Amino acid sequence: MRKPSIGRRRFLKQAAVTGAAVVAAGGASAAASQEAPALARPAPPGVPALPRESDPAPAVEVLTTDRPGGDFMVDVLKTLDLEYVAANPGSSFRGLHESLINHGGNRAPEFITCCHEESSVALAHGYFKVAGKPMATLAHGTVGLQHAAMAIYNAYCDRVPVYVIAGNSIDATQRRPGVEWDHSVQDAAALVRDFCKWDDLPISLQHFAESAVRAYKIAMTPPTMPVLIVADGGLQEDPIAPDAALRIPKLTMAAPPQGDSGAVAETARLLVAVDNPVIIAGRLARTPAGMSRLVELAELLQAPVVDQGERMNFPSRHALNHSDRARELVGGADVILGLELTDFWGTVDAYRDQLHRTSRPITKSGAKLVSITAGDLFGKSNYQDQQRYPEVDIAMAADAEATLPSLIEAVKRNITPDRKRVFEERGRTLAASRQRLLERARSEATFAWEASPISTARLSAELWAQIKDSDWALVSPIDFVSRWPMRLWSFDKPYQYIGASGGAGVGYGAPAAVGAALAHRKYGRLVVSIQADGDLMYAPGVLWTAAHHRIPMLSVMHNNRAYHQEVMHIQRMANRHQRGVTTAGIGTTIENPNIDYAGLAKSLGVHAEGPITDPKELGGALKRALDVVKRGEPALVDVVTQPR
Amino acid sequence: MLKTTIVLGLTLAIGQSAAPAGDAKNGKKLFAADGCYQCHGYEAQGAVPTGPRLGPKPLAFTQFSKLVRQPIGQMPPYTTKSLPDKDLADIYAFLQSLPAPPAPDAIAILK
Numbered sequence: 001m002r003k004p005s006i007g008r009r010r011f012l013k014q015a016a017v018t019g020a021a022v023v024a025a026g027g028a029s030a031a032a033s034q035e036a037p038a039l040a041r042p043a044p045p046g047v048p049a050l051p052r053e054s055d056p057a058p059a060v061e062v063l064t065t066d067r068p069g070g071d072f073m074v075d076v077l078k079t080l081d082l083e084y085v086a087a088n089p090g091s092s093f094r095g096l097h098e099s100l101i102n103h104g105g106n107r108a109p110e111f112i113t114c115c116h117e118e119s120s121v122a123l124a125h126g127y128f129k130v131a132g133k134p135m136a137t138l139a140h141g142t143v144g145l146q147h148a149a150m151a152i153y154n155a156y157c158d159r160v161p162v163y164v165i166a167g168n169s170i171d172a173t174q175r176r177p178g179v180e181w182d183h184s185v186q187d188a189a190a191l192v193r194d195f196c197k198w199d200d201l202p203i204s205l206q207h208f209a210e211s212a213v214r215a216y217k218i219a220m221t222p223p224t225m226p227v228l229i230v231a232d233g234g235l236q237e238d239p240i241a242p243d244a245a246l247r248i249p250k251l252t253m254a255a256p257p258q259g260d261s262g263a264v265a266e267t268a269r270l271l272v273a274v275d276n277p278v279i280i281a282g283r284l285a286r287t288p289a290g291m292s293r294l295v296e297l298a299e300l301l302q303a304p305v306v307d308q309g310e311r312m313n314f315p316s317r318h319a320l321n322h323s324d325r326a327r328e329l330v331g332g333a334d335v336i337l338g339l340e341l342t343d344f345w346g347t348v349d350a351y352r353d354q355l356h357r358t359s360r361p362i363t364k365s366g367a368k369l370v371s372i373t374a375g376d377l378f379g380k381s382n383y384q385d386q387q388r389y390p391e392v393d394i395a396m397a398a399d400a401e402a403t404l405p406s407l408i409e410a411v412k413r414n415i416t417p418d419r420k421r422v423f424e425e426r427g428r429t430l431a432a433s434r435q436r437l438l439e440r441a442r443s444e445a446t447f448a449w450e451a452s453p454i455s456t457a458r459l460s461a462e463l464w465a466q467i468k469d470s471d472w473a474l475v476s477p478i479d480f481v482s483r484w485p486m487r488l489w490s491f492d493k494p495y496q497y498i499g500a501s502g503g504a505g506v507g508y509g510a511p512a513a514v515g516a517a518l519a520h521r522k523y524g525r526l527v528v529s530i531q532a533d534g535d536l537m538y539a540p541g542v543l544w545t546a547a548h549h550r551i552p553m554l555s556v557m558h559n560n561r562a563y564h565q566e567v568m569h570i571q572r573m574a575n576r577h578q579r580g581v582t583t584a585g586i587g588t589t590i591e592n593p594n595i596d597y598a599g600l601a602k603s604l605g606v607h608a609e610g611p612i613t614d615p616k617e618l619g620g621a622l623k624r625a626l627d628v629v630k631r632g633e634p635a636l637v638d639v640v641t642q643p644r
Numbered sequence: 645m646l647k648t649t650i651v652l653g654l655t656l657a658i659g660q661s662a663a664p665a666g667d668a669k670n671g672k673k674l675f676a677a678d679g680c681y682q683c684h685g686y687e688a689q690g691a692v693p694t695g696p697r698l699g700p701k702p703l704a705f706t707q708f709s710k711l712v713r714q715p716i717g718q719m720p721p722y723t724t725k726s727l728p729d730k731d732l733a734d735i736y737a738f739l740q741s742l743p744a745p746p747a748p749d750a751i752a753i754l755k
Binding site for chain 2: 352353354439442443444445446447448449451453455456457461462464465479480482483488564567568571572574575576578579581582584619642643644
């Protein structure tokens with residue numbers, strides 16, 4: 001590795017830097033941390049040395065600078081349209097931190113204080129899925145990045161570009177003894193390189209400028225993913241040389257890749273020709289245009305859509321939204337169009353988790369599979385999030401949202417009057433089926449309606465009743481509450497749902513919700529989160545972040561008093577071994593004592609109520625909490641619920 | 645064909661009426677203690693990602709028992725070693741005892 005050619009904290013014999021303060025050599029008033037320059041003849045102990053006329057002028061130590069390198073770094077970051085930078089503070093980026101809040105005016109980006117680096121990265125993760133642009137995060141040397149690692153992995157799996165800047169001290173001769181060594185590393189990015197799209201260690205300020213701009217461009221080019229820039233402490237803190245000719249390069253965003261024209265044409269032909277096309281959307285909606293484009297395609301074909309819920313892909317009550325019939329549709333499909341599917345194989349195969357694991361395809365013989373995904377353009381192999389290899393008939397290595405316009409036009413060219421009549425009949429059948437699905441959902445919701453613990457259907461219905469007439473958004477995943485919001489509510493705007501963690505790393509939920517709520521704040525939207533109890537306990541300090549930064553959102557606890565997924569896993573093992581079927585709660589439940597989430601939230605500055613165990617009390621509690629949220633503050637209601 | 649239908653119908657009828665007597669109150673405790681609630685909910689109301697609704701009006705006991713002992717899907721098996729027949733009978737009685745839910749139209753927030 002090249003040594004950087006920067007000087008660090010040298011004592012200057014001449015005052016070369018504008019406005020440098022000067023301290024007289026020697027004297028009892030010198031601060032303990034400053035090293036006094038050597039005098040020509042040291043005075044006897046206890047006797048101050050008085051200068052004589054013939055003595056040479058004393059060397060002076062320059063202790064300040066008006067232009068630290070961190071200021072230039074902030075100038076660079078300000079060109080990247082970063083609204084916020086989230087961080088738990090750390091000395092390895094103290095220079096950049098101070099430059100952000102003073103030289104940068106703590107604006108664009110504004111510093112969001114977090115109590116854990118996992119929170120700051122996950123906050124940025126949730127923020128992106130609403131704002132459509134990255135948030136920066138700062139991670140402290142080694143230990144901060146270690147904390148942040150899981151959240152970076154989640155963002156990587158979820159294809160979200162978090163912009164991570166890690167502090168470090170690469171010049172060993174300039175490190176303070178002790179802590180600064182523990183927080184220094186030869187290759188900071190090595191820890192997370194397998195789940196970052198790109199990283200760099202700039203060794204000059206100009207290098208930093210070019211890498212910072214390049215990193216943003218790479219992060220935002222599909223498949224979008226986290227990037228990491230290491231900001232060396234010396235670069236941050238050393239003065240900018242007076243003759244430094246620094247410039248910030250222009251950021252030019254890459255146009256997203258579209259599918260090959262031949263493949264698009266063939267796909268359109270297939271979709272129009274068959275009787276049972278099915279469209280399945282994974283992480284399709286990269287921008288608000290994603291939903292409208294999918295609606296246009298589906299309506300052209302009158303084809304059913306399965307929204308796998310990784311983004312807000314398709315209006316939940318649209319007549320063509322048949323997500324609740326996914327298995328049946330896949331089994332009867334002639335053509336399946338997969339748009340940014342995380343797991344195409346798992347979509348078309350059934351897998352059985354028993355003692356002997358087995359799988360079988362659930363598609364019918366002759367069904368054609370078409371995949372459009374940017375995941376085919378870029379991937380890494382160490383972490384296995386790529387899922388099992390799917391055997392498809394057409395694979396387009398392209399961004400699905402960017403490909404939809406050309407696919408729509410190709411479909412239009414293929415539709416004949418005869419096919420249009422077939423589509424219209426199909427549409428009528430699907431609309432009737434959709435209505436039956438809604439009625440079935442309403443009927444299923446009534447079971448355990450009055451139960452305590454409260455059913456997730458009841459919780460979802462009570463919440464919907466309170467928010468449906470507002471400009472609302474749900475910022476939490478829905479699988480653990482049996483998808484009740486998608487089954488009962490009417491989602492019809494692109495910003496109303498943001499999917500889940502990507503990497504299934506627990507602890508994503510609470511900070512991502514805060515980040516998403518932060519993005520919603522300037523639009524005045526009413527933000528709600530159904531918050532899993534186990535997830536909150538990883539880093540509950542993010543509730544303080546919400547309170548401190550006045551981020552309005554309602555957290556409704558899905559308090560099933562367990563890491564419930566793991567309860568079921570242990571149960572599976574016990575049953576398989578024909579023993580201990582009553583002991584699955586050991587090491588998996590969160591009770592005895594029960595955590596007082598309302599008390600916890602209040603201690604962190606959040607209005608809170610609960611625990612609510614009687615469903616009749618739920619509506620009132622939610623309304624009181626939402627009144628607080630509407631005044632611009634976060635609130636929490638602890639609800640003791642059924643497991644799923 | 646008619647003879648087959650009659651035989652099948654009788655078999656089903658015998659299956660329903662062959663459900664052993666069970667203690668619903670104990671069955672409710674076992675439903676929780678033995679982990680059934682984890683996938684099916686405390687009221688056996690079911691959950692989309694984990695397990696279907698089991699009651700009220702559960703499957704015929706013969707079919708129910710077979711699916712518990714030798715599940716065909718993702719459900720973990722409950723052999724007689726881990727769930728004796730008497731306990732299964734109590735759980736079945738609990739499922740039979742579950743009340744019918746209210747009609748959706750009777751619930752304002754579900755309209």
